[in-house]
Amino acid sequence: MAGTYVVRTFGCQMNEHDSERIAGLLEADGMTAGADVDSADVVVLNTCCIRENADNKLYGTLGHLKSLKDRRPELEIVVAGCLAQKDRDTIAERAPHVDVVMGTHNVHRAVELLHERRRSDSAVVEILEETVAEDHDLFPSALPVVRRAGYAGWVTIQMGCDNSCAFCIVPAVRGPEISRPFGDIVAEVERAALDGVSEVTLLGQNVNSYGRDLTLRARDGGPETDGVRADPSFVLGPVAAEGDRVRIRPLFADLLRAVGSVPGIRRVRYTSPHPKDLRPETIAAMAEVESVCEHLHLPLQSGSDSILAAMHRGYTAERYLERLDAARRAIPGLAVTTDIIVGFPGETEADAEATLEVAAEARFDGAFTFVYSPRPGTEAAELSDSFIPREVSAARMERLRAVVERSSRLANLSRVGSLEEVLVIGPSRKDPSRLSGRTRQNRLVHFDPVGPVRAGSYVGVEVTDATTTHLRGHMTELLAAPTHRVRIPVAAE
Ligand code: 5AD
Ligand code: SF4
DSSP states (O other), X not given: XXXXXXXXXXXXXXXXXXXXXXXXXXXXXXXXXXXXTTXXXXXXXXXXXXXXXXXXXXXXXXXXXXXXXXXXXXXXXXXXXXXXXXXXXXXXXXXXXXXXXXXXXXXXXXXXXXXXXXXXXXXXXXXXXXXXTTOGGGSGGGSOOOOXXXXXXXXEOXXXXXXXXXXOOHHHHHOSOEEOOHHHHHHHHHHHHHTTXXXXXXXXXXXXXXXXXXHHHHHHSOTTTOHHHHOHHHHHOOOEEETTEEEXXXXXXXXXXXXXXXXXXXXXXXXXOOGGGOOHHHHHHHHHOTTBOSEEEOOOBOSOHHHHHHHTOOOOHHHHHHHHHHHXXXXXXXXXXXXXXXXXXXXXXXXXXXXXXXXXXXXXXXXXXXXXXXXXXXXXXXXXXXXXXXXXXXXXXXXXXXXXXXXXXXXXXXXXXXXXXXXXXXXOSSXXXXXXXXXXXXXXXXXXXXXXXXXXXXXXXXXXXXXXXXXXXXXXXXXXXXXXXXXXXXEEO
């Protein structure tokens, strides 16, 4: 299929990752990346229902695309992602000019569905309820991929979530937790490294329970009936003998060790662990494996024990702080970021105050802060009697931001005078004579380069100055040049 495509991503990293896969599939089908939405033959909107106002943004964009399609009827519009999964029929009703609506479990079908659309008179809507666990090819990472930046890659290690946080739509739209086979993940990272990827980010909703479902399937199934059981080395990764008992479950820590020792991989990141089961083994692997970056994204959500209980988070503030402390003691220089929701239904002034106190004590390097917004179908969305007025949430958010900004500024200032290893992203947006990059702790750095430096290079930067959001400094030396061949601009936004 000739022509050009544009993929616009409205969501989280998971979505960006799916977008890379969709782009890869379209390219494998003969299409090329288009410059913009206005001239593309196929426009894919990859949606996310976690972000606020996701539907307004989607319908706004679809309105713009409608006028384009009136002028160019051959334009094809695909809506993918978790909003599509959730709103399946409404999208086709509200926006009849959409050609394909596909959910989160059929990313691999993007091209086939477009072909199907061309054969039929009406929009094609395909939403699968869940990924077929046995069909490993369905994992997005097993599909062809186009990477936005040739030196960095995301690898899905797990899909879905078995938790039931009261505010969260993920279990409903992404389904139960399914871990990708250990060997597949390592093989993909090896392939990526050969392509020049040097930084890999492992993705999952709850990375610490990685492998739990593999163990259950291996335990429940017999060798004749279950392909998983028949080939344990394929699925289970390292098998550790403990006396005469054998631990068959691959731990996330094993995965960090395996991925971290792939030649060419200089940095391993991951997101996100759940505080209730951040295991000591994971902390130990982070401390021991050199390529695993000193950065932990540990979503707190609230500092109030009663709100944490209402959210079904499974930990108290004290427990969270203990885990954090253990991680910091084991990993020198660890940067910690978090997610916090303000204004969960029933949140009192005292609850909000508790969040401020815990945030101050945790000394976060950064936080994504969200005002609670009800997602239809979640438990908390039923609590409309105790919704918090918008202006109250806004005021609490202000106070929380002030606390987080204080600790992130102090954390950044503590780096002044240090020498950082920086992975170069490209020219600074504000001042193109400078370059921007990220430290191992994921801090943004703007610096003066020495000579021409390509994106994907690792350089040494001496930090001279810091603000709440970034570090500034100058380059001291080139540590490693990139080895990826091309940089392909794919996903707009
Ligand atoms: N309202 C506000 N924030 C939410 N998040 C998830 N669901 C909601 C919601 N209904 C936030 C959580 C999560 C992050 C990805 O998005 O903090 O960790
Ligand atoms: Fe949602 Fe909770 Fe699962 Fe995270 S752990 S994806 S917040 S249900």
